[in-house]
Amino acid sequence: MRISPRIQFTENIILECGDEAFETKGVDLSLQGIKIENTYPEYCKDNVKVSFELNGKPVTLNGKLYRNEQKEMVIVFKESPEKIAETVGSYITNKIYESGHCPFCEYPIQKTDKYCPKCGMYLNFSSSNVIKVINDFKLGKVIEKLTQEEKDSIVETGISNNMEMIGTNEKMKEVFHLIRKYAATDYPVLIVGETGTGKELTARAIHQKSNRANKPFIVVNCASIPSELLEAELFGYEKGAFTGADKRKPGKIELADGGTLFLDEIGDMPYNLQAKLLRFLQEYTFERLGGTQTLKADVRIIAATNVNLKKAIEEGRFREDLYYRLSVLTIELPPLRERGEDVVIMAKYFVDRYSKEIGKNIKGLTKDAIDLIRSYSWPGNVRELINVIRKAVVLTDKEYIDAEDLDIKVDSSESENISNILDIRKHTERLEKKLLREAFIRTRGNITKMAKLLGISRPKVYKLLEKHNIGEIHIK
Ligand SMILES: Nc1ncnc2c1ncn2[C@@H]1O[C@H](COP(=O)(O)OP(=O)(O)OP(=O)(O)O)[C@@H](O)[C@H]1O
Ligand SMILES: [Mg+2]
Numbered sequence: 001m002r003i004s005p006r007i008q009f010t011e012n013i014i015l016e017c018g019d020e021a022f023e024t025k026g027v028d029l030s031l032q033g034i035k036i037e038n039t040y041p042e043y044c045k046d047n048v049k050v051s052f053e054l055n056g057k058p059v060t061l062n063g064k065l066y067r068n069e070q071k072e073m074v075i076v077f078k079e080s081p082e083k084i085a086e087t088v089g090s091y092i093t094n095k096i097y098e099s100g101h102c103p104f105c106e107y108p109i110q111k112t113d114k115y116c117p118k119c120g121m122y123l124n125f126s127s128s129n130v131i132k133v134i135n136d137f138k139l140g141k142v143i144e145k146l147t148q149e150e151k152d153s154i155v156e157t158g159i160s161n162n163m164e165m166i167g168t169n170e171k172m173k174e175v176f177h178l179i180r181k182y183a184a185t186d187y188p189v190l191i192v193g194e195t196g197t198g199k200e201l202t203a204r205a206i207h208q209k210s211n212r213a214n215k216p217f218i219v220v221n222c223a224s225i226p227s228e229l230l231e232a233e234l235f236g237y238e239k240g241a242f243t244g245a246d247k248r249k250p251g252k253i254e255l256a257d258g259g260t261l262f263l264d265e266i267g268d269m270p271y272n273l274q275a276k277l278l279r280f281l282q283e284y285t286f287e288r289l290g291g292t293q294t295l296k297a298d299v300r301i302i303a304a305t306n307v308n309l310k311k312a313i314e315e316g317r318f319r320e321d322l323y324y325r326l327s328v329l330t331i332e333l334p335p336l337r338e339r340g341e342d343v344v345i346m347a348k349y350f351v352d353r354y355s356k357e358i359g360k361n362i363k364g365l366t367k368d369a370i371d372l373i374r375s376y377s378w379p380g381n382v383r384e385l386i387n388v389i390r391k392a393v394v395l396t397d398k399e400y401i402d403a404e405d406l407d408i409k410v411d412s413s414e415s416e417n418i419s420n421i422l423d424i425r426k427h428t429e430r431l432e433k434k435l436l437r438e439a440f441i442r443t444r445g446n447i448t449k450m451a452k453l454l455g456i457s458r459p460k461v462y463k464l465l466e467k468h469n470i471g472e473i474h475i476k
Contacts, residue, residue: 004030004031004032004125005030005031005092005096005103005104005125006028006029006030006103007028007029007030007092007095007096007103008027008028008029009026009027009028009029009034010025010026010027011025011026011052011053012024012025012026012052013025013026013034013036013050013051013052014050014051014052015036015048015049015050015051015075016048016049016050016051017047017048017049024036024037025037026052027072029088029091029092030088030092031077031084031088031089031092031125031131032076032077033063033074033075033076033077034050034052034063034074034075034077035072035073035074036073036074036075037073038072038073046064046065047062047064048062048063048064048065048075049061049062049063050062050063050075050077054087054088054091055091055094059087059088061077061079061083061087061088062077062078062079063075063076063077063078063079064076064078080128081128081129081131081132082128084128084131085125085126085127085128085130085131086126088125089125089126089127089128089130089131090125090126092125093123093124093125093126096109096123096125097109097111097123102116102121102123103121103123104116104121104364105121105363105364105400109123115367115370116367117366117367121364132168165198165201165202165205166342166345166346166349167339167342168341168342168345169334169339169340169341169342171334171338171339172334172339172342175202175331175333175334178329178331179202179205179206179209179331180209182206182329182331183205183206183207183208183209183210184210185329186300187300187328187329188281188300188301188302188303188325188326188328188329189203189206189301189302189303189329189330189331190266190302190303190304190305190309190326190327190329190330190331191203191302191303191304191305191330191331191333192304192305192306192309192330192331192332192333193304193306193332193333193334193335193381194306194333194335194379194381195306195380195381195383196336196380196381196382196383196384197333197334197335197336197381197382198333198381198382199264199304199306199333200219200262200264200304202331202333203217203260203262203302203304204217204262206260206302207259207260207262207300207302210260210300212258212259212260212300215256215257215258215259215260216255216256216257216258216259216260217256217259217260217262218252218255218256218259218260218261218262219262219264220233220234220252220261220262220263220264221264221265222263222264222265222266222267222268222269223264223265223268224265227270227273230269230270230273231273231276231289232245232249232251232289233251233252234251234252234253234273234276234277235251235253235276235286235287235288235289236248236249236250236251236253236254236288236289237249237251237288237289237290237291238288238289238290238291239290240290241288241289241290241291242289242290245289245290248288250288251286251288253280253286253297253299254295254297256297256299257297257298257299258298258299259299259300260299260300260301260302261299261300261301261302262302262303262304263277263301263302263303263304264303264304265304265305265306266303266304266305266309266326267305267306267307267309267312267317267318271316271317271318271319274318274319274322275319275322277322278319278321278322278325280297281301281322281325281326282325284296284297284298284299285297301326303326309323309327310323335378335381336378336381336382336384336385337377337378343373343374343378343385344370344373344374346382346385347365347370347373347385347389348364348365350385350386350389350390351364351365351389351392351393351401352364354389354390354393354394355393358393358394360393361399362393362396362398362399362400362401363399363400364400364401365400365401365402366400366401366402366403368402368403369400369401369402369403369405369406371403372403372406372408373385373406373408376408388406388407388408389401389406391407392405392406392407432464432468433468433470435454436450436454436461436464436465436468436470437468437470439453439454440465440470447461447462
């Protein structure tokens with residue numbers, strides 16, 4: 001999926017590398033870089049200066065030279081989004097509006113369109129914010145040549161087969177940063193977030209980036225296993241430990257030895273079992289149910305919850321000591337509605353991914369669909385977004401997914417509430433009544449004085465008093 005435009009650009013270009021300068025010709029120009037004719041000596045790579053004219057004005061940008069998969073020479077710009085926006089971004093934007101067509105889907109566009117009316121792609125690249133979103137997205141997906149550090153900050157790839165974690169928003173960059181930091185340690189981690197925000201994915205990412213990656217990642221969902229079975233599930237049991245225990249069974253802690261144990265919905269763990277888990281976290285030893293032998297396991301614990309554990313502690317449902325043990329390292333996953341443009345970037349990504357998965361050639365989302373995605377509050381977060389997009393991809397016959405293809409139930413009570421809050425007429429009426437009553441009290445209902453105070457005519461005062469059903473009137 002291409003999300004930044006590319007235009008033909010066959011102007012003369014000067015390349016500077018140290019003390020040397022070369023002349024060459026451009027092939028095409030994008031926000032990321034410039035493709036040049038294949039004449040440039042390759043011994044100078046990392047720091048080049050590229051100079052050319054844009055609309056008669058000289059521009060010099062720093063860059064890095066490399067050969068792309070088609071063996072063409074490309075200079076990738078190493079400049080701030082602000083600089084790209086004011087130079088190449090403005091130039092490309094002008095060219096796009098001049099051409100009158102969307103550079104992605106060729107649909108006719110107007111100078112006033114910020115997004116393509118058909119495919120919903122950005123059209124104005126003279127804003128540094130737009131450049132930033134695009135760069136962030138592309139760093140991880142396309143420009144493999146950039147450093148791992150830059151790439152990681154945008155898309156966490158390789159978490160497991162076919163699993164990627166996407167985020168360009170500052171809050172998500174902070175999450176990625178913490179994932180990397182925590183992966184380097186063996187301490188427990190507590191992941192907090194609403195349903196569907198990616199808690200399990202985050203836990204897997206930490207595991208994959210840790211030196212336990214080749215060892216098991218075991219998941220135990222504390223809410224879905226009946227509490228009387230959870231203990232046996234975690235710690236295992238010996239033959240005869242309870243009715244039905246006809247052979248020894250290792251617990252998940254043993255199975256996770258050397259790796260990571262993910263305790264999902266930790267807030268639902270029964271109180272008495274929390275003490276046993278705490279002991280394990282202190283000594284990394286345990287006994288199987290019905291067993292006497294003390295066993296050791298080298299397990300990293302990652303716990304997740306979508307409930308407020310502090311509240312659970314106050315209500316006596318969660319042990320404070322366990323909470324402090326678990327929450328030394330914490331990651332808070334922001335709800336999707338607080339991740340800004342990420343919701344659109346992810347939606348486009350999922351359209352691309354799921355349409356490829358089922359062999360359909362869906363090109364993207366319409367502007368209406370994007371507007372709807374932006375305005376919806378996504379209570380089910382990323383999981384809900386995935387479900388909505390997947391369903392639309394499967395059901396639509398169109399090239400572009402439209403708003404009507406998205407099975408989103410916009411919460412009408414929410415929009416009603418908002419319209420109540422913002423309704424000018426209702427507020428005006430309330431204010432009118434308040435002022436009228438105030439004037440009524442001050443003048444003791446003297447219409448002439450009221451008319452003067454309120455700055456309206458006497459008949460109008462009568463009308464309003466009647467409308468708002470206010471007091472007895474004393475006419476002089
Ligand atoms: N940043 C992201 N980028 C791409 N996919 C994501 C991202 N976050 C979550 N997902 C996907 O969304 C779905 C839900 O994520 P996950 O199961 O990790 O959420 P969760 O917080 O554990 O949810 P729950 O509270 O319901 O258990 C998964 O399919 C996951 O791969
Ligand atoms: Mg989960």
